[in-house]
Amino acid sequence: MVQKDENALIEGAKKGGEEEFEALVLMYQDICYNISYKYFLNHEDALDATQDAFIKVYKNIKKFRGDSSFKTWLFRIVMNSCKDISRKRKSRIQPESIFKEGEEGEFTLEIEDKALSPLDTVIKGEESGKLMKSLNKLHEDHKEILILRDINDLSYEEIGSILSLNEVTVKSRINRARLKLREVYFEEEGT
């Protein structure tokens, strides 16, 4: 049912129907905003990115051919908007990123991590803020894949389609990202 409604809205929006477009915005604004917010951890950038994404949707919806689901197509646009804005911000302010190492390849698995104490079974309240900050400190490739997988619960296949990655890369990148997140989370604990 929902699918049918959505398709009708997409078709309407393609013909320039503003009501249909607005209905699509209403359907997806919260989930898109959440993606952007988790990406930036601030409302100003999240708002800019989400808004930019919907403007791009409006301008390009005629080019959406339904090869992927609308959600996948939309999330790709949101992710790209986040990256664009992040790049613009970075060109103005020098990032104090501590993770300069390359994404794939050079990253070595920390076998010797005996210094790390086990995590509690649940991370709550204040701790969840720390977790979000840790996520935010990750390399862009790691951050975005965890936002899609662990915050939005998308399948490996959907993620591959959104980020244009093959299955093998999706698998290895998700794992590297989680290991890195664990490391950063504990580093935070130490400081």
Next chain:
Amino acid sequence: MDCKTVKEQLSQLIDSEISETEALEIMKHLKTCSECKRVYDDLLTLRNSLINSRREDAPPYFMVNVKEALKKEKKRGLLLRFPVNGKGLSVVAALFIIGFMGIYYMQDLNIQHEPEAVNGNLRVFMEQEEQRKEIATDMDSEVVYYIDKLKEMVNKDLEVLKTKIEEDGTIVLEVSVDGVVTVYYGKDGELWKIE
């Protein structure tokens, strides 16, 4: 299975994106290796915590913002899009000149405006000019879309000779491909020609 291989596949196990045989092998390792088991537990905790993290909804004024941005975008679209091709620039210039002259029939663009009396009031002129810009912008993006689509379709260099919008919104493109002039029609995202 060694620790390195196991650690590389922990997420696949957590996400059930793994074959049964591999899963069994990893689980067997986890029973005997406290080190890997601890990493596994941590990754699972992180995953569960992220998925349960508070969702941040869009602010209530979000739709208003989008609408405002769209309005601006439509106006800006004209200024940004036209300079891309030299022909377009002259169309903008023509729009202004035609506007000043109070002629409402624009042969170039094949848009017919209702003939109206112009009282010489600048404000009225500005408003009309504004409306006309929006018409031109909407039309332009529409035409550009079908031209792009046509280029993709014929996969050859083509020269656009004439563009027109019919009353029902059908875009008519008269193009020359390898010196052969053909008329294409575009509507609702589809493009066709009449043989």
